[in-house]
Amino acid sequence: TSWDDTAARMMAAIEQVIARKAPGGEPEHYDYLVVGAGFAGAVMAERLAADGGKRVLVIDRRPHIAGNAYDVEDAAGLLIHQYGPHIFHTNSGEVFDYLSRFTAWRPYEHRVLAEVRGQQVPIPINRTTLNALFDAELTSDEEAAAFLAARAEPVEQVRTSADVVISAVGQELYKLFFRGYTRKQWGLDPSELDKAVTARVPTRTNTDDRYFTDTYQAMPAAGYTAMFAAMLDHPNITVRTGVDFAEVRDSVSYDQLVYTGPIDEYFDHCHGKLPYRSLRFEHRTLDEEQHQPVAVVNYPDELVPYTRVTEYKHLTGQSGPVTSVTFEYPADAGDPYYPIPRPENQALFKRYEALALAEPNVVFVGRLATYRYYNMDQVVGQALATYRRLKARDEASLLA
Numbered sequence: 001t002s003w004d005d006t007a008a009r010m011m012a013a014i015e016q017v018i019a020r021k022a023p024g025g026e027p028e029h030y031d032y033l034v035v036g037a038g039f040a041g042a043v044m045a046e047r048l049a050a051d052g053g054k055r056v057l058v059i060d061r062r063p064h065i066a067g068n069a070y071d072v073e074d075a076a077g078l079l080i081h082q083y084g085p086h087i088f089h090t091n092s093g094e095v096f097d098y099l100s101r102f103t104a105w106r107p108y109e110h111r112v113l114a115e116v117r118g119q120q121v122p123i124p125i126n127r128t129t130l131n132a133l134f135d136a137e138l139t140s141d142e143e144a145a146a147f148l149a150a151r152a153e154p155v156e157q158v159r160t161s162a163d164v165v166i167s168a169v170g171q172e173l174y175k176l177f178f179r180g181y182t183r184k185q186w187g188l189d190p191s192e193l194d195k196a197v198t199a200r201v202p203t204r205t206n207t208d209d210r211y212f213t214d215t216y217q218a219m220p221a222a223g224y225t226a227m228f229a230a231m232l233d234h235p236n237i238t239v240r241t242g243v244d245f246a247e248v249r250d251s252v253s254y255d256q257l258v259y260t261g262p263i264d265e266y267f268d269h270c271h272g273k274l275p276y277r278s279l280r281f282e283h284r285t286l287d288e289e290q291h292q293p294v295a296v297v298n299y300p301d302e303l304v305p306y307t308r309v310t311e312y313k314h315l316t317g318q319s320g321p322v323t324s325v326t327f328e329y330p331a332d333a334g335d336p337y338y339p340i341p342r343p344e345n346q347a348l349f350k351r352y353e354a355l356a357l358a359e360p361n362v363v364f365v366g367r368l369a370t371y372r373y374y375n376m377d378q379v380v381g382q383a384l385a386t387y388r389r390l391k392a393r394d395e396a397s398l399l400a
């Protein structure tokens with residue numbers, strides 16, 4: 001089928017899911033209220049409804065489903081990712097099989113280039129990167145390993161992110177690829193970030209230029225939003241977008257709550273705000289057929305204000321005379337995207353987690369409720385495991 005057919009079917013399915021109302025009208029009672037229609041909320045709702053036979057109301061305060069994975073056709077008819085590029089990859093057969101019930105896949109292996117010294121070279125650093133930057137003419141893994149080893153600068157005690165990288169690849173590569181990017185991304189120098197943030201620098205001595213090496217790498221064939229629409233398309237599920245938990249907390253009747261929003265917000269920030277780093281996305285359509293050779297080009301140079309540029313045609317396989325791209329600008333304020341990895345923030349989260357554990361009839365799932373940076377597959381895995389726990393608990397209480 002053509003892209004237009006797929007898109008039309010996808011929009012129809014989404015509207016149908018969002019428009020569905022319970023037959024008896026309000027007021028109604030739900031077994032579960034699910035706050036958030038991202039991966040965590042959608043997986044929980046699907047399992048509770050389809051496997052558990054529960055009646056579920058899913059709300060999201062954004063005007064759409066799919067959380068941060070939301071994709072949408074722009075004015076040029078190109079599918080773009082509203083909240084930055086989302087590339088699906090996993091080693092979990094369970095997660096891949098589960099999602100495959102709701103989408104077909106487009107085979108896709110992610111490749112990223114970094115623009116340094118006026119050249120676009122593969123990242124993670126591989127033999128091609130070294131040859132391009134240093135005219136090194138390295139022809140084997142051994143030669144590349146020896147080249148990196150000669151540049152590595154042992155650090156007596158590895159404490160910070162900077163130490164991790166410098167001790168692996170040396171100052172020059174650290175400055176070229178890592179220092180500026182990190183300063184822009186986090187607003188912090190790598191020497192101020194704990195070594196755990198960069199436990200390992202993925203450098204390669206071969207010429208494998210794939211960004212990920214996971215077993216399963218693919219994009220949902222009709223996009224993420226269409227996949228979410230299929231997940232939520234169940235007679236036991238009602239979806240309402242543009243609805244904040246605060247608005248319905250006391251008016252909707254439900255037995256149990258699945259909360260996938262920010263944990264500090266749930267507790268009215270009683271211990272203070274959990275810090276996040278944010279991003280500003282600038283979506284543009286350019287009057288050229290192709291803008292860059294791969295989906296993502298990184299800009300580690302601190303003089304360039306954005307961190308990376310994504311061109312969506314590479315992800316979707318769409319074609320046409322114009323192309324849509326997104327520039328990403330790191331920001332202090334805005335939507336919560338990246339938990340800031342510092343020990344005092346983790347300690348603050350633990351105080352909220354203690355409150356969460358004592359909260360009856362509520363489960364906290366997903367990246368915002370657990371204050372962790374998770375990839376999509378990890379959130380799906382976390383939600384599937386949470387559902388299994390709830391089910392076992394319910395079965396045990398029925399037997400009791």
Ligand code: FAD
Pocket residue numbers: 035036037038039040041059060061062066067068069083084085086087088089243244245246260261262279337338365366367368374375376377379
């Ligand atoms: P979310 O998707 O954030 O969903 C939570 C939802 O809850 C939101 O829609 C929010 O509006 C809603 N909500 C919150 N509070 C309330 C409330 N009070 N009332 C109503 N609704 C509420 N992962 C990958 O695997 N590959 C990638 O390439 C990748 N790229 C990423 C790029 C960026 C820029 C970012 C920030 C993340 C990326 N991720 C990627 C991670 C991915 O976005 C997350 O794993 C995923 O979105 C987590 O799903 P979630 O349901 O936990 O959270």
